[in-house]
Amino acid sequence: MSAPVSVSPLAPKDYPAMPEIDGVRISTAEAGIKYAGRTDLLAMTFAEGTTVAGVFTRSQCPSAPVEWCRQNLPGGSARMLVVNSGNANAFTGKRGRETTRMTGESAAEAAGCAADEVFLASTGVIGEPLDATRFSHLLKDMVQRGRGDAWLDAARAIMTTDTYPKVATERVALEGTEVTLNGIAKGAGMIAPDMATMLSFLATDAPIGPAALQALLSEAVGPTFNAITVDSDTSTSDTLMLFATGAAARHGAPRIDDPADPRLETFKAALGRVLKSLALQVVRDGEGARKQVEIRVTGATSDQSAKRIALSIANSPLVKTAIAGEDANWGRVVMAVGKAGEPADRDLLSIWFGDLRVAHGGERDASYSEAAASDYMTREEVVIRVDIGLGNGGATVWTCDLTKEYVAINGDYRS
Numbered sequence: 054m055s056a057p058v059s060v061s062p063l064a065p066k067d068y069p070a071m072p073e074i075d076g077v078r079i080s081t082a083e084a085g086i087k088y089a090g091r092t093d094l095l096a097m098t099f100a101e102g103t104t105v106a107g108v109f110t111r112s113q114c115p116s117a118p119v120e121w122c123r124q125n126l127p128g129g130s131a132r133m134l135v136v137n138s139g140n141a142n143a144f145t146g147k148r149g150r151e152t153t154r155m156t157g158e159s160a161a162e163a164a165g166c167a168a169d170e171v172f173l174a175s176t177g178v179i180g181e182p183l184d185a186t187r188f189s190h191l192l193k194d195m196v197q198r199g200r201g202d203a204w205l206d207a208a209r210a211i212m213t214t215d216t217y218p219k220v221a222t223e224r225v226a227l228e229g230t231e232v233t234l235n236g237i238a239k240g241a242g243m244i245a246p247d248m249a250t251m252l253s254f255l256a257t258d259a260p261i262g263p264a265a266l267q268a269l270l271s272e273a274v275g276p277t278f279n280a281i282t283v284d285s286d287t288s289t290s291d292t293l294m295l296f297a298t299g300a301a302a303r304h305g306a307p308r309i310d311d312p313a314d315p316r317l318e319t320f321k322a323a324l325g326r327v328l329k330s331l332a333l334q335v336v337r338d339g340e341g342a343r344k345q346v347e348i349r350v351t352g353a354t355s356d357q358s359a360k361r362i363a364l365s366i367a368n369s370p371l372v373k374t375a376i377a378g379e380d381a382n383w384g385r386v387v388m389a390v391g392k393a394g395e396p397a398d399r400d401l402l403s404i405w406f407g408d409l410r411v412a413h414g415g416e417r418d419a420s421y422s423e424a425a426a427s428d429y430m431t432r433e434e435v436v437i438r439v440d441i442g443l444g445n446g447g448a449t450v451w452t453c454d455l456t457k458e459y460v461a462i463n464g465d466y467r468s
Contacts, residue, residue, distance in 0.1 A: 063337035063345060063433065063453075064217040071204035071222050074233050075258045076100035076298025078199030081210040084188035087139025087177060092210040094188050096195040097134040097254070098164050103298045105131035105172065106267035108274050110291035116143035118173040119292060121153040125169045129263030131296050132166035134254060135173050135192065136211050138239070142175040142183040143289040152185045159189035163196045174252050174292045176239060177213050208237040211252055214462055215239050215338050221330035223323035228316050230306035232259040234323050238331040240283075240338070251278065253293045253331055259320055260299035260308040268312030269321055270295045277328035280360070280450045283339035284459070285368035295324075336451045341458025344376055345451065349438045353446035358395040360448035365393035366437065373455035376435055381426035383411040390439060401442030406430065 076099055081092040107126050109119045135156060142149045153173055161168040175183065208218030219238040224231055238253035261269070270293070278293060302308060309317055337345050348367045353359035366372055366389040375382040383404050390397050400415035407429045410418045429435070 060216045061338050062343060065334070068205060068218075068220055069222050071202070071220055071235055072224070072233050073201030074235055074256050074298065075300035076103060077256045077296070078196075078201060079203040079207050080195040080199040081203065081206045082188070082191050082195055084137065084191060086137055086183070086187055092206065093138045094191065094195075095134070095136040095207050095210040096160070096192060096199065097207070097256070097296075098196050098199050099131050099133065099256075099296055100298050100300065101132070103131045103296055104129055104261065104263040104266055105294060105296050106263060106270040107172070107292065107294040108271060109293075110288055112287050112289050112291070114144060114289050116141050116175060116290045117145060117149035117153045118142055118175045119290060120150075121157060122172050122174070122292065122294070125172060128169050130170050131172055132170040133160045133164040133172070133196075134294070134296070135160050135171065136252065136254070137175050137183070137188060138211050138213050139177040140175060140181055140183045141177045141179050141290050143179045145180065145182050148182050152183045155185040156189055159185070159192050163192040172294060174290065176211065176252050176290055179289060204235055204237060208239070211237070211239040213239065214340055217338060219331055219334040219338070221327045221334075223327050225319045225323040227259055227301065227306045227320055230301055230304050232257055232301045232306055232320065234259070234320070234327055236327045236331050238335055240335040251288055251291045251293075251335065253278065253328075254296070255294070255324075255327060256296045256298065258298050258300040260302040260306055261297045261317070261320070262308065262310035265310055265312040265314070265317065266295055266297055269317065269324055273321070273324045273328050276449075277325065277332045280448070281332045281336050282364060282367050282450065282452050283336065283342070284455075333451060336453050339453035339459075340462045341456040342453035343456055344432075344454040345434045346373075346376055346453060347434070347436045347449060347451055349436065349447070349449045350441065351438070351447045352441040352443055353448075354396045354441075354444040355446040356448055357446070359441070359446040360450065362390055362393045362395050362397070362439070362441065363448045363450040365389045366439065367450050367452035370455055373452065376430065377454035377456045379427065379430040381406055381411065381423070381430050386437060386439065387412065390441070396443055397441050398443060403440040403442065405438040407436055
């Protein structure tokens with residue numbers, strides 16, 4: 054795969070200072086799995102007592118690491134995470150399953166834990182065997198030299214066609230005690246999470262039991278990672294995991310096991326903010342992307358219907374190429390609403406580009422200005438709003454434009 058030629062113009066201008074999280078140690082290495090001269094292996098080790106939650110791809114062709122994680126998740130305990138980039142270890146049959154077993158056992162030995170406390174993720178090319186001997190021998194040293202301040206290094210090590218690392222952090226009070234939540238993500242293409250090639254890993258020192266942690270994560274993913282799309286393709290490897298070391302208990306934070314406990318509200322809000330930040334960073338690094346696009350649908354018969362309509366618009370190649378060409382072609386939005394298979398009435402439909410209403414009552418808006426609409430489309434961030442006019446359902450999703458660079462990157466992916 055050819056390396057990205059430049060950093061996305063939508064990349065962050067700077068990165069937040071990522072604080073250490075008590076009970077988390079990070080190290081990276083150059084294993085040479087696919088890329089030369091860059092890190093492609095990440096190891097995170099967690100203190101004893103760390104709890105874990107996860108959501109994974111609903112693809113019917115999941116990778117071997119996804120199956121490994123699903124097998125281990127019910128135990129609720131984590132001591133180590135190992136992630137490689139460059140090879141997804143997906144559709145690799147018995148050899149792929151053997152690779153995950155070997156990696157899991159090597160990681161368990163390195164961390165001094167059970168294999169069912171190890172979690173794995175892989176991202177990259179599908180269908181190519183992954184040789185665990187290329188990196189399993191590195192894990193013991195990685196555990197020994199792990200440090201707490203390497204979050205940006207961790208984000209870089211899991212990149213594939215990404216042009217920049219993706220990180221986010223929040224600090225909130227849990228019953229008067231400050232807790233920290235850090236997250237990293239990777240993803241640029243094959244992004245339409247259904248729980249990209251999306252991976253995201255978060256860690257906190259909050260003492261939250263596995264059932265509560267899982268409930269929080271499962272709810273928070275809906276309006277964040279499950280509300281983005283770059284190219285409508287759901288990966289075989291989508292993995293989002295949250296680890297809680299519980300170390301803040303030493304400073305007075307209470308352990309919380311009930312997901313309905315009102316004391317979790319501040320943490321829940323922070324989790325939503327971190328996931329949204331990471332999800333939008335994935336959108337803004339969409340392969341070849343030059344614009345971030347927000348699609349807001351209101352007036353649908355239900356929230357679910359609104360989301361399906363919004364995704365129909367966001368995934369339309371014709372809508373996305375019009376945005377890339379800075380063409381205010383609202384007719385393509387009408388098309389995408391109509392094909393969504395959801396209740397809609399042509400004569401009740403209204404469409405806005407930003408604050409400009411461009412269509413209303415089944416026809417072009419009487420005040421429509423081509424010049425004003427075209428000028429709006431030159432912006433880096435574009436908002437398209439659609440009111441269906443049938444009910445109270447609403448949803449927001451995010452996507453990016455579709456450019457010639459996307460075709461170039463993916464036409465060249467395995468070379």
